[in-house]
Amino acid sequence: MTDSHIESLEFPLFRQYLRGSFISSLSAAVLEKLEPFGDYGTVKMRQDVMEEALSLVKSINISIQRDEDYLAVYPRINDPLAFFEPQELMEIRKFLLSAAALKTALIDAGAVHMKAYLKGMSALTDITAAIGEVLNDKGDIRDDASARLREIRNELQSVRKKIHNALNSVLYSLNAEKFIQELVITERSGRFTLPCKSNFRQYIDGIVHDRSASGQTLFVEPESTVSMNNTHHELKAEERKEIFRILSSIIRSIYEKRREIRSTTENYGEVAFLLETARFYKPKPHCMPVFGDVLEFDRVHHPIILLEKKGESVPLNIRMEKGERIGVISGPNTGGKTAALKSMGLNHIIASCGLPLMGKSAKLYSVKKVLADIGDHQSLVMDLSTFSSHMVNIRDIINAADEKSLVLMDELGTGTEPREGAAIAVAVCESLAEKGAVTFITTHFAEIKNFALSRTDSAIFAVEFDYKTFEPKYSLQKGIAGKSDPLVISKRLGFPEAVVRRAEELIEEAKNSLEIGIEEVNRLKSELIKEKETYRGRRLELLERQAVFEEKEKALKQRLDKKETELLEEAMRLFERAKRLAGEKQGKIDKTEALEGMEKSAEKLTVLKKKLKPVRDIQVGDIIFLEKYEKSGKITAIEGSTVSLDLGGLKIKMKRADIIGKKLQEEERVRDVKLSTDAAPAVRREILLVGRRVEEAIDELDKFMDESLLSGFDKIYIVHGRGTGQLRRGLHEYMRNDRRVKKYAIASNEEGGQAVTVAEF
Structure with a gap:
C-alpha cells in the first residue's frame, strides 16, 4: 500500500500518538519505520511477541531508560578513526548496562517469543568493566586508571604544591601590596601566575603571560617558579598522553566489538519498542485481531478518536459474512x-x-x-x-x-x-x-x-x-x-x-413508487431489528433469572436432604436408646416394635444417602468441604473405601460414601482451610453429668463427643460421680459400642478417680 493511502487513513497520526508515550529514542526509531507486513506469517509472529510483551508489562515492573545521548554517539562506533570523549564512553557504558539488565529481567520473567531478540543482545561485560575501571561516575579519569597515570598525578600534585608555596611567599612578602593587584593565584596558558600592577618590575623579575582588558593588571609568572611551571607543564602533557593511551585501548575494544554492539542496539530497540507499545495499550481496551475471510468488529474503536476524545469515543460494531x-x-x-x-x-x-486493536474483539480480512x-x-x-x-x-x-x-x-x-x-x-x-x-x-x-x-x-x-x-x-x-x-x-x-418547504414539494413530485416502497421497507425493517434486539435482551435476562432460580433450587434441595439426614440420624440415636431401655426393662416396652422402627429408619436413611452424591475423583492432598460437619479437611490417605482426613489437626477416618460436600478450588483453600499438625488443645474438656438419668446423660454425652471432635480434642473427661455406679456403667456400656471412642478408663486419683471417666477418640 502506498504512502498516500496510509496518510489518508491517518496512520502517521496514530504513530505520533504512540511516539508521544515512548521514552527510548531507539524504540522511537523502530516506530518510525513501522509499516504493514507483507505476509500474515510475519504478522502472526509479531502478534505472538506483542501479546507476550503485554503480559510482561502487566506482571512485572520493566524499566526503559532514555537513550538519546547514546543514539547520538552510536553511528560513530563503526568508524575506526573515531575518538570518544570520557562522557561519550559513559553513555556507551550506561546503554550496555541497561540493555543487559533488561535482558536479564525478561529472561527471569519467562519470556519465550522475545528470545529471538534477546539472543542478539550481548552483555559485553569486558567493555562496561573496562570503562568502569577507568572512569568514575562523573566521567572523570580515575587516578588508578593505570600505574603510570597514578605516578604522574602524584608528581603533579607535588609540583603544584611547591609552585603554590613559592607564589604564596611572593603574595605575602613585605612589599607585596606595592606591586600585587589582588591576593590570588591564577592560571594562564597552563602556567600559574600572580595578578600584578604595571610597576611589578621594580620588585620582582618575571614573565608576563596576559593582561586584563583595562591594561591595569598583568598576569606575571615570577622567575622563581618558571622551572617548576615548566615541570608542571611537561607532566600535564605526559598526563594527556597517558589518558589518550588508556582511552584509545577502550575505543579499540569498542571498534573490535562493533558488530556485537550493533546487534545489541538493534535488538534492544525492537524489544524496547514492543514493551513501550505494550505499556501504551495497557490502560486501554485492546484485543489481538484474527485474520480470515470475514469482517467482524465487536466494540472496536477508531484509535485516533479514542485517543483524542477518550470516554466520548463510540466503538464500531459491524459484521460481513x-x-x-x-x-x-x-x-x-x-x-x-x-x-x-x-x-x-x-x-x-x-x-x-x-x-492490537482498541476494542473487545475483531476479525479482519x-x-x-x-x-x-x-x-x-x-x-x-x-x-x-x-x-x-x-x-x-x-x-x-x-x-x-x-x-x-x-x-x-x-x-x-x-x-x-x-x-x-x-x-x-x-x-x-x-x-x-x-x-x-x-x-x-x-x-x-x-x-x-x-x-x-x-x-x-x-x-x-x-x-x-x-x-x-x-x-x-x-x-x-x-x-x-x-x-x-x-x-x-x-x-x-x-x-x-419557505426554501425547505419548496424542496419538500419538489421531492414529492419527483418520487416514484419504487423509491416510496424502498423507504417503507427500510422503516419496517428498522423497526423489526429494534424489536429483535429488545426480544434478545429480554430473553437473555430470563435465561439469567432461570439460571439463578435453578441454582437456588439446587441449593435448597441439598439443604433439605441434609436436614432430613440429620433428623434420621437423630431418630437412629433415639431408637438406640429405646433398644437399651428394652433390654433393661423387659415387658414394659415392645422390643419388636422398636426394632422394626429402627429398621425402617435405617432403610430410609440408606435411600436418602444414595441421593447425596459423594465427592468423586478424590486424591491425597485434596481439600474437601464436608457438609455434615460444615468444616474443611485435607485428605491425607486413601486405603480402599476408607479415607483419612485432617480437620484442622483432628485426624478422622470416613467411608468414601460418607464424604458428602465439594472439592475446594485453589483460591477457596486459602481462605477456608487452616491445616495444623499440632495435637489437640491442651485445655481439659469435660462434661458434668452428675444427677442425670442414664438416658439423659447418654444424649448429652453423644452431642458433647461430636462437638469435641469438631473442636479438635482427642480426649474428654466425663464427670459422673461415684453414687451407686449405675450412671457410670450405663455410660461405659454406651461408649463400648460407639465407633468414635478408641478407649475409656477410670481417671487417675489426680484427675478425679472413681468419679471421672477419661475417654479417648
Whole structure:
C-alpha cells in the first residue's frame, strides 16, 4: 500500500500518538519505520511477541531508560578513526548496562517469543568493566586508571604544591601590596601566575603571560617558579598522553566489538519498542485481531478518536459474512459514515503491523493492500478539480486492486451530474467485484443502494442518527438502506422555512413508487431489528433469572436432604436408646416394635444417602468441604473405601460414601482451610453429668463427643460421680459400642478417680 493511502487513513497520526508515550529514542526509531507486513506469517509472529510483551508489562515492573545521548554517539562506533570523549564512553557504558539488565529481567520473567531478540543482545561485560575501571561516575579519569597515570598525578600534585608555596611567599612578602593587584593565584596558558600592577618590575623579575582588558593588571609568572611551571607543564602533557593511551585501548575494544554492539542496539530497540507499545495499550481496551475471510468488529474503536476524545469515543460494531465482498454504508451527513470507513481502514493497517486493536474483539480480512479514496484530492499544480482528482485516484485503485485488496471509497461518484456519477460508482463496484477485492463505499445515491440490495455478495448498512439531539450514534444497522435526510438537517441548521418547504414539494413530485416502497421497507425493517434486539435482551435476562432460580433450587434441595439426614440420624440415636431401655426393662416396652422402627429408619436413611452424591475423583492432598460437619479437611490417605482426613489437626477416618460436600478450588483453600499438625488443645474438656438419668446423660454425652471432635480434642473427661455406679456403667456400656471412642478408663486419683471417666477418640 502506498504512502498516500496510509496518510489518508491517518496512520502517521496514530504513530505520533504512540511516539508521544515512548521514552527510548531507539524504540522511537523502530516506530518510525513501522509499516504493514507483507505476509500474515510475519504478522502472526509479531502478534505472538506483542501479546507476550503485554503480559510482561502487566506482571512485572520493566524499566526503559532514555537513550538519546547514546543514539547520538552510536553511528560513530563503526568508524575506526573515531575518538570518544570520557562522557561519550559513559553513555556507551550506561546503554550496555541497561540493555543487559533488561535482558536479564525478561529472561527471569519467562519470556519465550522475545528470545529471538534477546539472543542478539550481548552483555559485553569486558567493555562496561573496562570503562568502569577507568572512569568514575562523573566521567572523570580515575587516578588508578593505570600505574603510570597514578605516578604522574602524584608528581603533579607535588609540583603544584611547591609552585603554590613559592607564589604564596611572593603574595605575602613585605612589599607585596606595592606591586600585587589582588591576593590570588591564577592560571594562564597552563602556567600559574600572580595578578600584578604595571610597576611589578621594580620588585620582582618575571614573565608576563596576559593582561586584563583595562591594561591595569598583568598576569606575571615570577622567575622563581618558571622551572617548576615548566615541570608542571611537561607532566600535564605526559598526563594527556597517558589518558589518550588508556582511552584509545577502550575505543579499540569498542571498534573490535562493533558488530556485537550493533546487534545489541538493534535488538534492544525492537524489544524496547514492543514493551513501550505494550505499556501504551495497557490502560486501554485492546484485543489481538484474527485474520480470515470475514469482517467482524465487536466494540472496536477508531484509535485516533479514542485517543483524542477518550470516554466520548463510540466503538464500531459491524459484521460481513463469508462471501459478502461489497459493503455499502448510507445515511445522513455527519452520521459517522466516513468515520466508520476510516476505522475499518486504519484498524486493518494497524493489525497488519502486528499490533492490537482498541476494542473487545475483531476479525479482519487477510488483505495485503488497503486502498482508500477519502478526502479532497484537489490539485492546483496538476490543474485538477475535486471530481477529476477523485477519478484519477479511483483509476489508480482499480488498476492496483486484486483479491488481496481492501478498497475504501467515500462518497463515490459525487461532484458531477448525479445520475452519471451514480452510474460510474456502480460500474466501479462491479469492476472491483470482478477483481475479487473487498469494497466498502459510503453513498447517498439510491442507485448504489439498489445495486447493493440486488446482489447476494453485497451488504448494506445504515448509520443511526439521533434526530432529537441532532448527533450521530456511530452505529451501523445491517440490511437497511440509510436515509440522507438533507431537509431535516437543513431545518436544524436554520435554513429558511419557505426554501425547505419548496424542496419538500419538489421531492414529492419527483418520487416514484419504487423509491416510496424502498423507504417503507427500510422503516419496517428498522423497526423489526429494534424489536429483535429488545426480544434478545429480554430473553437473555430470563435465561439469567432461570439460571439463578435453578441454582437456588439446587441449593435448597441439598439443604433439605441434609436436614432430613440429620433428623434420621437423630431418630437412629433415639431408637438406640429405646433398644437399651428394652433390654433393661423387659415387658414394659415392645422390643419388636422398636426394632422394626429402627429398621425402617435405617432403610430410609440408606435411600436418602444414595441421593447425596459423594465427592468423586478424590486424591491425597485434596481439600474437601464436608457438609455434615460444615468444616474443611485435607485428605491425607486413601486405603480402599476408607479415607483419612485432617480437620484442622483432628485426624478422622470416613467411608468414601460418607464424604458428602465439594472439592475446594485453589483460591477457596486459602481462605477456608487452616491445616495444623499440632495435637489437640491442651485445655481439659469435660462434661458434668452428675444427677442425670442414664438416658439423659447418654444424649448429652453423644452431642458433647461430636462437638469435641469438631473442636479438635482427642480426649474428654466425663464427670459422673461415684453414687451407686449405675450412671457410670450405663455410660461405659454406651461408649463400648460407639465407633468414635478408641478407649475409656477410670481417671487417675489426680484427675478425679472413681468419679471421672477419661475417654479417648
